[in-house]
Amino acid sequence: MSARWYLALALAVAAVGAAPGPARADRPRPSGDRALRVAQATPVEQALAAVTQAQRAVTALAAERVVATRRYDAELAEIDQLKRTKASWRRDRALRSRLASSLETAKALTALTERVRRAEAELARTKAAAVAAIDRASTTATPAVRRELARRRLALAPPAPTRRIVLPDDKLDPLADPEELDDQAAALREAEAALVAEVGRLDRRATRFDQIAELRRQHDRAESMTRTDDDDVRRVAVRAGSAGSETAAATSDAPASGGPPGSDFGEAGVSGRDLAIALASVVDARTVDVLRQSDRSRDPGTWAAASRQAKDAVAARLDALRKRRLAIEARARELRRP
């Protein structure tokens, strides 16, 4: 079975789990009927298709820009060459023609760059949406399907968000015209999408760490109880008249000095540091510190608490951002009113 078929099967199972009841109508069919497939694609498939489409658009525009850049460079070289030749009426005419042509090319290149930027933004948005769809499907998927979804998710959103999330200016400029306000609102919408994805990620992280913490707590407790059974053989040399063996000292309960002193300097790097970098301009300094410090702990409960605190902070920031955007959009509408 090819990877594509496997993925289709995995997504189908995930969709069944994620959306029971009425949503079963979304179940994909790995058949060749494209129209039917589009009509009945799962949210994950739809999101992935959108990502593919956006990726194609970015690739095509990037290729176009490369061609335009080459043409522009060639035109500039030609102009430079002409400038070096002996002045004449014919040369001036050719130079004017080339300059006009290069100006057109420059304008086209600028427009193309802007289109590439928009296409890249659209790609980022579709990726965030696909990640969110995968996350929703993962909550009820079987372990095998979840692994496949995780693999897809990894391709869409590599872990370790060392990329810092930079929020756009959310202040309402009273002198801005409606178009500028529209641009500002669009930028804020993109930031909101990023923050929504971040809230989801932090929530999953906290939940997972809670599970790990409980599992380890149970495991450690069982091992601790085994130690307190105190069944070690502790024979020492017999003495005349003694009972043959003596217990020198039961030390299994005693704290052994020399062990690690608690979790003061525990292991680092469960991406709390990366999260701190990513969220440095999103959440308050105290939350950033908590995330950084959680790396020093070995306790998954600490990681979970830090993730929850960060999630709450991001959610609060998201809420504030959303309110500002709504105010900006309202202002733009007001300005457009005759």
Next chain:
Amino acid sequence: MSGAAGAVGLAVACAAGAVAAEPWHGAAEAGVEYDSNVRRVEDQLGPAPAPMLRAKAAVDARGGSVRGLRWTVALSGGSRAAVAGAIASENAVTGALDTTVARRTSAQLGLTARATHYEVFPLTAELAARAFASSGADVGAVLGDDGRTVTVAVGARRLVYKPDPDFDWTGPALGVALAQPLWRGADERALDLTAGYRLERRGYRGLGYDNGCAPGVMLEVRCFVPGDRPRSDLVQIVSATVGYTGTRAVSLGYELTVDDSTSFGSSFVRHRLSAAVTAPVVARVFATATVTGQLERYADPQLVARDVASQTFASLDDEARSSAALRLGRGFGRRWQAELRWSYHLSALGDPAAAFHRQLVYLGVTWER
């Protein structure tokens, strides 16, 4: 003992004051236990069963930021006593104090100073074979880098064995511990290694034994003759545990203890292998199965009484103790947990004179904040 109790009381009062001023963490547990061999004796010595009551409480607090110094104080106390029956020699109360002061000198290096005390107070005047006090103090360095942590500590340790002062010992100790992540997978699955090495030079208060019998002569009690020098042991413990955490928690550990003693009949090598698996089963109940195998090899033969009156003895060159345990635990809310545990212990090798069996069934609750 009153002096020690006073010191413990003072420490408790100081720690309580500190705890009252800082954020703290506490835990308590209590339960009833059926113990088929309360005195933990060989079968031929007549194991006696008894229902036991177990309770324990612990509290720790940490804080401080003066010149980068952080302190941790941990206090715990517990008791184990027979609810019914004639056996009272195992009734005891325990108390422990653990204080650490740490200072991080750089992102990778931290320095620590630590003092610990653990004591078992017997509740009866009878000879309590497990009554002792263990104290230690050390200074150490903690190096951390990319998830790896290495701890090195040097200090001293003292043990007071209450039934017989000859077994009291004092000596320097060196400890090295390593925590190393081996692998990190998707969905936060992890494989970790913890390893340790511990070296102790134990200088005993009592004299060591010499072999008073001629070579080749069958070992008897009279062969153990007190020598003219105090007993001294060099104890080395090497351990390694690999732990996996995913949908299940699995750990596999090995520990090697080598006790090289100047006293005849006291040297031994111990191998201990343990494995444990924890998994959620149903209705938020977690089950943990633990298996432990332990083999002791004695440098000199050990004499074990064949009869209650200790008139005849068997000689052992090696001995094995194994155990299996199954624990079920379920949390209620964020702080409470109920647990049920069964464990079985037996000797698997050696002379029938050393045959040992013990069974425990425990039902209890825990609380923590």
